[in-house]
Amino acid sequence: MAAETLTISEMCALFEVTPRTLRFYEDKELISPIRDGQRRLYTKREIGRMRWITHGKRFGFSLEEIRELLDLYYLGDQQETQLRRTYDVGRGHLATLKEKREELKASITDLEELLAQCKQKIDTYPVQAAAE
Amino acid sequence: MAAETLTISEMCALFEVTPRTLRFYEDKELISPIRDGQRRLYTKREIGRMRWITHGKRFGFSLEEIRELLDLYYLGDQQETQLRRTYDVGRGHLATLKEKREELKASITDLEELLAQCKQKIDTYPVQAAAE
DNA sequence: CGCAAACCTTACGTTAACGTAAACTGCAAC
DNA sequence: GTTGCAGTTTACGTTAACGTAAGGTTTGCG
Numbered sequence: 001m002a003a004e005t006l007t008i009s010e011m012c013a014l015f016e017v018t019p020r021t022l023r024f025y026e027d028k029e030l031i032s033p034i035r036d037g038q039r040r041l042y043t044k045r046e047i048g049r050m051r052w053i054t055h056g057k058r059f060g061f062s063l064e065e066i067r068e069l070l071d072l073y074y075l076g077d078q079q080e081t082q083l084r085r086t087y088d089v090g091r092g093h094l095a096t097l098k099e100k101r102e103e104l105k106a107s108i109t110d111l112e113e114l115l116a117q118c119k120q121k122i123d124t125y126p127v128q129a130a131a132e
Numbered sequence: 133m134a135a136e137t138l139t140i141s142e143m144c145a146l147f148e149v150t151p152r153t154l155r156f157y158e159d160k161e162l163i164s165p166i167r168d169g170q171r172r173l174y175t176k177r178e179i180g181r182m183r184w185i186t187h188g189k190r191f192g193f194s195l196e197e198i199r200e201l202l203d204l205y206y207l208g209d210q211q212e213t214q215l216r217r218t219y220d221v222g223r224g225h226l227a228t229l230k231e232k233r234e235e236l237k238a239s240i241t242d243l244e245e246l247l248a249q250c251k252q253k254i255d256t257y258p259v260q261a262a263a264e
Numbered sequence: 265c266g267c268a269a270a271c272c273t274t275a276c277g278t279t280a281a282c283g284t285a286a287a288c289t290g291c292a293a294c
Numbered sequence: 295g296t297t298g299c300a301g302t303t304t305a306c307g308t309t310a311a312c313g314t315a316a317g318g319t320t321t322g323c324g
Contacts, residue, residue: 060190139301194280
């Protein structure tokens, strides 16, 4: 069980982001890599957090909204009050995610129908060449 | 079957946006309301387009990406070449949406687990009051 | 030793997606 | 006829999320 850490460039490769992005997230306290002198070292914890961040972004959450969720993902030894608050925030996000899931389902169905119609229309055109 | 149209303020109420937003989208050619003199009138077409726009935004698409999709939603009498291009764009978006759907599913499951853990931890605290 | 590669900090620049303020118009009601 | 909305144009301001450029440090390698 080695204490594996990644350098900033390895992290960049892993998540397809630039160093600037990682430092920016750090500045915003979304992640907090440990230091080896000046250099940043990213542990499993930061990798996990980055996963949430990239997912969250893909679903249209702002970094600020994501930050709230991250508190939940890595429960430290918080006070009870704080823990309850975190829990509530999480419930809220879950509800939002579920809403989005339904919307997404509907959108996919809609789009599939549209594409079917579109294809029909395309198929009315005479075949021009033997290509495909 | 009346030719129902909405004023800008009615549209704003319907989609919970400001007039500025609607004019902005118009400027970006996402929508194009008809005019009664100076005033904008929004038909069923614009309402449909606005639905796509709001959905798209919730899934983290940029307005530019959304604009491409809108071309597909309202197929005019396009040239075949253009129609095929539109179709391909649509297929791409569909693929993206499906990917997001899978990610979303996974995220929901993850979050549910986290919340369950969080709740367990909360329940270890002694009951303080009779509240709730 | 020299130097290139990888990293760092600091700080100004950029883009998307609107917000906001100022000043004008058309019309319905009083 | 003027008051007052509802709407309009024009244009500068703002925020989030980085990009980018300048200049300094450390570290392995020939």
